[in-house]
Amino acid sequence: MSDQPSFLAPAETTDSALAALVEALLMASDAPLDLAALQRMVGAETPETALLDALRRLQCQYDAHPFIDLKMTTRSGESTWQLAANAQLAPYIARSEPPRAGRYSRAVLETLALVAWRQPISRGEIEAVRGVAVNPQILRTLTERGWIRVVGHKDTPGRPELLGTTSAFLTDFGLGSLEQLPAFDAFVGQGALDV
């Protein structure tokens, strides 16, 4: 073994350096990255297999980390990676200042669900299904959270806004695409009604 250190060491170094580079890029990025994005940043001369090796290396490294996971999500057939803290961190984060929004009221969730399943949807249509007026604060909450946005206007008098979900909605709920939402009609009969 002692006659080969010069071969082993650099390869080892390169591999771990590439993993460290991928790690830093994932951390520095605001959104999950796919292989193409990683390759654009790392350099085209690095083959995808090397990137996948680096990701596997990171996977092992973070499997041992009690609070951080390397998450892979498939988005329209394309895998994306992201480093994220897991639920173990939640109790600690809950004590942060200012507190982070964790829970949402049923009104907020029902409105979000309608926008997600029935988009593009107008406020009037939301009110028709829920049977109550939409509190503007609900839409503001969801907009500020970056989950819904105005995607157009209806061609009816008053030109009401049409709402849809954002890509941040997909990312934050760990969805690859809207197609991963179950069919809306499939929801009847799922257990007892919970009120």
Add this chain to the structure above:
Amino acid sequence: MSDQPSFLAPAETTDSALAALVEALLMASDAPLDLAALQRMVGAETPETALLDALRRLQCQYDAHPFIDLKMTTRSGESTWQLAANAQLAPYIARSEPPRAGRYSRAVLETLALVAWRQPISRGEIEAVRGVAVNPQILRTLTERGWIRVVGHKDTPGRPELLGTTSAFLTDFGLGSLEQLPAFDAFVGQGALDV
């Protein structure tokens, strides 16, 4: 050494777990954290010395990282810690997908809308409708974006420029021709504006 593993191991585990927790908290936070903030999240039963040990541990760990540093900043006697990308990452970051800048102001949108629907239009006419002087920066922004251009001049004193949209405008907004701009019927009858 073999008679002491039960003493060494747990201490080792606890220390590294605390370092991992501090690491995750630093990364989950948007801003640098000071000791007080860390202690609030980790729990008051953890003494500051333990936190400082954990930070030192992280320091060593990230000293070995080629792209990420643990940065300590001392401001008016208070130290804060933050994990940050170092200059080695710069060339890779520079190749990242360029982020979208925020949003255009209402003034920019209104000016572009007027040029689109009322072209060819002079600056004076835009000012007459908007009721305020047109900031030259707005026209520069729209010209640099490649959406508007000078299409002619009026033969009145000062030979004011007439503005129109470009073919890049059509391409960027997915229009085949100017006639595909949505009709403006919704505004007829509301009157008061020459559009």
Add this chain to the structure above:
Amino acid sequence: MASSSGSDALTARVLVDGQPLRQLPLDLYIPPDALSILLERFEGPLDLLLYLIRKQNLDILAIPVAEVTRQYLTYLALMESLKIELAAEYLLMAAWLAEIKSRLLLPMPPPENDEEVDDPRAALVERLLAYERLTHAAHWLDELPRAGRDWFDLSIAVDLPRALSLPPQIELTELLSALRGLVRRGELTAVHEIRRETLSVRARMTDILGLLEQADGVFLDQVYRPQEGRGGVAVSLVAVLELAKSAAIDFIQEQPFAPVWITGTAATDTVFGSTAKENSA
């Protein structure tokens, strides 16, 4: 379905005029602990109705409207006695239930031909089912591991030059809203002449100026597009006249009945100068 409504921790703690309400109406079919849910939890009349139906394990598809109506009205009466401001939606639902009930009481006219007898409950059932689906969908969504609750975005500070940021993107709808805003303010200040023009004239005006940008001038008939027919010629003519009126073009005619030559009024180099600047920007 793990409950997010915490119905296990229900304790009726209702105050009337600052005093705890101890005596509930005796004929109330609904258990008193439901009262606190009612006060805090119901998202509207559909939610309340669904609760009433589910509480009794009633088949939603065969709602006993009379019974449900009775209970619903009892609830409303109770809410009223607790001085809870009743939203219009609840009263509307009560009216709807009462209507369905009265229609069910009326004798059915014999069905004509093979026409299906339409059940007055059908629309209500449909809305209730749609709402029930929504509650399940919302619950399903809430159970997904979510950023900010079950996992957390991680980031390191990046104080490095990134790729130049791209300019913001605009949707056509945003432009329309901008125009709408202008109109709204225009109504308030209303100092402009009101006049509507078809866009095609405006578009043609820009096209003509574009032609003049590429050449010193064009003949009038080059402006027309024969394939557009009479309407197109009219649009072009109006565009030419508009441009002339706003002094953006000049006509030259060497002699009577000679072709009309149109030129831009600006020195061409000025126009090209600004174009060149635009391209280099």
